[in-house]
Amino acid sequence: MNHDAYPDNYIRAILNSVKSIAMVGASPVNVRPSYFAFKYLAQRGYDMIPINPGHVGKDLLGKPFVASLRDLGRPVDMIDIFRNSSHIMPVVEEALTLDPLPKVIWMQLGARDDAAAEKAEAAGIKVVMNRCPKIEYGRLSSEISWMGVNSRTLSSKRAPAPTQGMRLSLNRMSVGGGDTAASDRAAKNKSEQS
Amino acid sequence: MSDRLPGFSTLAVHAGAQPDPTTGARATPIYQTTSFVFNDADHAASLFGLQAFGNIYTRIGNPTNAVLEERVAALEGGTAALAVASGHAAQVVVLQQLLQPGDEFIAARKLYGGSINQFTHAFKSFGWNVVWADPDDIASFERAVTPRTKAIFIESIANPAGSITDIEAISTVARKAGVPLIVDNTLASPYLIRPIDHGADIVVHSLTKFLGGHGNSLGGIIVDAGTFDWSSGGKYPMLSEPRPEYHGIRLQETFGNFAFAIACRVLGLRDLGPALSPFNAFMILTGIETLPLRMQKHCDNAKAVAEFLAGHPAVSTVNYAGLASDKYNQLARKYAPKGAGAVFTFSLKGGYDAGVSLVSKLQLFSHLANVGDTRSLVIHPASTTHSQLDDAAKIKSGAGPDVVRLSIGIEDKEDLIADLEQALA
Numbered sequence: 001m002n003h004d005a006y007p008d009n010y011i012r013a014i015l016n017s018v019k020s021i022a023m024v025g026a027s028p029v030n031v032r033p034s035y036f037a038f039k040y041l042a043q044r045g046y047d048m049i050p051i052n053p054g055h056v057g058k059d060l061l062g063k064p065f066v067a068s069l070r071d072l073g074r075p076v077d078m079i080d081i082f083r084n085s086s087h088i089m090p091v092v093e094e095a096l097t098l099d100p101l102p103k104v105i106w107m108q109l110g111a112r113d114d115a116a117a118e119k120a121e122a123a124g125i126k127v128v129m130n131r132c133p134k135i136e137y138g139r140l141s142s143e144i145s146w147m148g149v150n151s152r153t154l155s156s157k158r159a160p161a162p163t164q165g166m167r168l169s170l171n172r173m174s175v176g177g178g179d180t181a182a183s184d185r186a187a188k189n190k191s192e193q194s
Numbered sequence: 195m196s197d198r199l200p201g202f203s204t205l206a207v208h209a210g211a212q213p214d215p216t217t218g219a220r221a222t223p224i225y226q227t228t229s230f231v232f233n234d235a236d237h238a239a240s241l242f243g244l245q246a247f248g249n250i251y252t253r254i255g256n257p258t259n260a261v262l263e264e265r266v267a268a269l270e271g272g273t274a275a276l277a278v279a280s281g282h283a284a285q286v287v288v289l290q291q292l293l294q295p296g297d298e299f300i301a302a303r304k305l306y307g308g309s310i311n312q313f314t315h316a317f318k319s320f321g322w323n324v325v326w327a328d329p330d331d332i333a334s335f336e337r338a339v340t341p342r343t344k345a346i347f348i349e350s351i352a353n354p355a356g357s358i359t360d361i362e363a364i365s366t367v368a369r370k371a372g373v374p375l376i377v378d379n380t381l382a383s384p385y386l387i388r389p390i391d392h393g394a395d396i397v398v399h400s401l402t403k404f405l406g407g408h409g410n411s412l413g414g415i416i417v418d419a420g421t422f423d424w425s426s427g428g429k430y431p432m433l434s435e436p437r438p439e440y441h442g443i444r445l446q447e448t449f450g451n452f453a454f455a456i457a458c459r460v461l462g463l464r465d466l467g468p469a470l471s472p473f474n475a476f477m478i479l480t481g482i483e484t485l486p487l488r489m490q491k492h493c494d495n496a497k498a499v500a501e502f503l504a505g506h507p508a509v510s511t512v513n514y515a516g517l518a519s520d521k522y523n524q525l526a527r528k529y530a531p532k533g534a535g536a537v538f539t540f541s542l543k544g545g546y547d548a549g550v551s552l553v554s555k556l557q558l559f560s561h562l563a564n565v566g567d568t569r570s571l572v573i574h575p576a577s578t579t580h581s582q583l584d585d586a587a588k589i590k591s592g593a594g595p596d597v598v599r600l601s602i603g604i605e606d607k608e609d610l611i612a613d614l615e616q617a618l619a
Contacts, residue, residue, distance in 0.1 A: 031441045033448045036245045109450040132450060138247050145210060146247045146255065148263030148459065149274040149452050154200060158213040175200055175209075175268065 003117060003129050008152070008174035011136050014104050014126060016170055018077035019047055021133075022069065022102075024091050025082030026050035028060055033108070034082040035060075037134040044137060044168075049076065069094045078104040080133060081111060088113035092120050101125060106133060141168035202269065202385065203486045210264030211479070224476045225257045244440055244448070244460065254464050258472035262479050266405070266415050267455075269384040269482075270397050273420030274455035276463060277413060277475060281380060281400025282312055283468035284414035285347075288376060288396060290466065291432045291457045292344045295321030299345040300338045302329040302359065304352040304591055307580035309378070313347075332363045339371045344429065346373060350389050351381035351530070353565070354575045354599045355513040355592035356538035358525035365393025372429070374422045380404070381537050381565070385489040386530045395422040396454065403566025404536075407481040407488050411474040416458050420451030432457050439465075488568070488604055493533025495610060496602040502611045503540050508548065508618045513592065514538040536602040537565045539575070545596045549574050552598060555617035558609060565601035570610055573599050 001010070021041060027034045042048045042061055050060040053067040066072055069079065069091070079095050079102045081088060088107060095102055096119065105120045107113070107129040117127040138144030142151045142159070153172035200208070211222050230249035232238035240246035249255055259277045267275040278284050293299060301313055303326045313324040327334040329348060346368045348359050361377060368375035374395035379387060383404040389397050399405060401413035424433035424446045433453055436442035439461065446453040463469060493516070500514035515522035516534035526534040542548035552572075553561050559572040563579055573579060575593035588594055602610065 030243065030245070031443045036448065039240070039245060110447065135450065142212065143247050145264045146249060146257065146260055147274065147452075148255070148260050148267065148276055148455060150209075150264055150267035150272060152268070154204070154208045155212045156208070158218050159215050173200070175205070 001117075001121065001127065003112070003114065003127070006128065006131070008140060010126075011128065011131070012140055012170045012174075014078070014106075014128065015133065015137055015140065018104055020049065020076045021046050021078045021080050022049040022051055022066070022072060022076045023080045023082060024051045024069065026052050026060055026065070027082070028055055028058065033132070037080070037082075037108075037132060040134040041137070069098060072098070075100050076102055078102055078106060080106045080108070082108045083111065085111050085113050089116045092116040095125075096120065096123055104128070106131070108132060109135070137168075137170070140170040140172065142172060143168055205265070205268045206485050207483050209268035210261040222258055222261045222476060222479055224472050225252075226472055227256075228252050244443060244456075252472065253467060253469045254459060256469075256472050256475070258479075259470055259475040262401075262413075262470075262475045262482075263415065265479065265482055266384075266399070266401075267417055269388075269485075270379070270417045271384075271388050271390045271419075272397065272417035272455075274452035275415050275417045276455050276458045277401070277415045277470045278463060279414065279468040279470050280412050281378070281398065281402065281414040282308065283466075284398040284400075284416050285309065285312060285378075286316075287458050287462035287466060287468070288398060288416055289317065289322055289345065290462050291454065292374070292430060293320075293322045294431075296323075296342065297321075297344045298323045298325050298340060298342045299347055300325050300327050300335055300343060301346075302327060302348040302352065302364075304329055304355070304357060304359075305347075305349055305378070306353040306380075307575065307583060307591065307593065310580075310587070310591065311582055329357070329359045329364070332360065332367065335364055335367045336370075339367070339373075343371055343373055345376055346371075347376045347378070349378040349381065350387045351515075351535045351537070352592075353381060353537065354539050354579065354597070356381070356515055356522075356535050357513070357592070358515045358522040358529055358534065360525055361387075361389055361392040361394060361529065368395070369393070372426070381535050382530060383485060383489055385486050386493070386532055386535060390417070390419040390421070392529065395419050401478045402564070404489060404492070405482055405485060405566075406478040407485065407566060407568060408477070409564055409567035409569065411477040411481075413470050413474050413478050416455065418452050418455035418458075420454075422454065424453060432461055437461070489536075490533065491604040492536035492566075492602055495604065495607045496536040496538065496600075497533065498607040499600065499602055499610055499614065500538060500540075502614065506615075506618060508543055510541045510543045510596070512538070512540040514540075537599065539592060539597045539599045541594070541596045542598065546576075549596060549598045552614075552617050556613055557616075558605065558613040559600070565599075567601065568604050570603035570605060570613075571601040575599050 055065040112129040152175040155172040263275040325338045376396045377389035377394040380400045397417040424430045449456045497516045504512045515526035580593035
């Protein structure tokens with residue numbers, strides 16, 4: 001997988017197929033990006049599990065915090081990692097000990113660890129890096145268009161008005177799947193800096 | 195659905211617009227409302243806290259305007275856009291995110307006269323200091339860079355003489371300096387030039403011109419290319435630091451490659467207030483649907499008129515980058531192969547008086563201070579758009595006393611040439 005520019009169909013297939021998501025680094029602080037994403041994905045009907053050893057005994061929007069992936073006690077479809085790039089590898093290694101394995105490991109905006117991705121992909125796990133599932137869900141459903149964001153999708157079909165708890169259709173015609181010159185350039189600028 | 199890439203004309207008609215979820219209306223409805231109801235208190239809090247996508251109040255966002263924003267973002271190849279009340283408003287909102295009092299930005303000397311005024315006087319009163327550079331001398335941009343430089347601003351096709359700017363060369367200077375390149379793409383429109391493909395980080399437009407295209411509605415827009423890393427060095431605290439306006443959110447961290455467009459919306463538009471009327475957004479959207487057809491006709495007509503003028507005995511010089519003999523023809527071939535735009539200047543051998551006489555004798559060309567209308571337009575910049583500049587600055591910006599500016603419309607070119615012919619006689 002080219003981790004600089006994902007085809008929309010790759011992201012779409014992930015968001016259409018996973019049902020449960022364990023979020024590593026979920027924060028109860030309501031201005032943190034992990035809180036935004038957790039709340040949004042829960043409202044879109046995903047079965048969300050917050051993982052953060054610092055908050056065990058409390059809950060996030062009604063879901064009890066779990067200390068680590070090992071303590072999940074049940075299979076999950078996707079692990080969404082809200083940690084800096086330097087903390088990704090141990091989380092991926094822990095994920096690889098789970099039975100059954102998760103189908104997807106997702107690293108948040110700004111987080112990328114190519115070696116960890118390679119390990120996960122070698123075990124048959126799909127990997128997404130440096131993306132936000134909330135933004136991608138909003139983009140592919142075009143809900144994010146309310147914010148003037150280029151969803152890079154087109155549709156001539158009438159969409160239902162978005163309401164709480166409703167899953168919006170992600171099946172729209174894609175405009176290139178993120179392969180704009182600009183996104184390539186941004187990725188290139190980043191890799192030159194790092 | 196496949197990941198097939200639609201063409202420019204398809205995007206001009208479809209991007210951002212889909213049948214209205216409530217009524218099925220196919221044309222984009224005009225949501226002429228100030229405010230939008232919340233589902234419940236939690237929904238309201240989520241919207242105000244930027245946790246959910248949705249509408250609150252038309253000064254922050256409006257569904258009609260959002261269609262316009264996504265459409266222009268798609269046509270420019272950006273990640274997101276923000277529509278505002280005018281091109282001037284776009285410039286204020288962009289620089290408010292980038293500059294603190296005492297900071298500097300470098301601007302090309304060849305700009306729309308209104309921008310020169312805004313930068314020189316209004317922005318100076320905010321403590322934003324413009325440093326001028328010559329777009330024909332790339333080294334002058336390098337020399338202008340200081341530790342306080344926060345941005346570089348150029349026009350892709352520069353007003354009034356239609357000269358072409360070497361965007362890639364200046365983007366190299368901007369990258370080396372670690373500052374974003376802002377390109378005003380008003381006179382080219384994304385049909386002719388897509389500055390982001392050439393290294394721009396932010397594109398601004400006066401939508402009033404070719405994008406709206408019919409001379410009936412003011413508007414401006416800011417497009418975020420999604421290419422600039424705002425977090426490095428703490429140089430852009432509006433994007434990289436916790437914002438007290440939003441309980442400590444960091445916009446770059448939260449919104450990634452469209453954080454600049456969000457900053458313009460939630461810190462700029464929300465607090466400065468230059469919101470675009472949804473009615474104007476509707477008019478401009480309708481204009482954009484025919485942008486590719488109009489823009490090609492504008493360019494084809496402009497080339498024919500420029501060729502006619504170049505061969506006329508009363509004309510001393512024609513500045514049109516589409517002419518093979520023009521100084522900017524090489525750059526035009528590189529950046530704008532479909533056409534060099536439709537705004538250009540020429541000089542009359544008879545000087546100022548001949549210019550005044552020409553303007554008064556023209557029957558089809560309208561004498562007014564706008565460009566990018568379906569109608570052909572004429573103006574004498576020295577006495578109007580550039581009148582507040584001193585004589586030296588007028589000449590430097592290409593608006594000397596003998597210069598006449600044309601904006602060529604989409605009428606039949608034979609009629610435009612006949613009108614000029616009788617007026618020059």
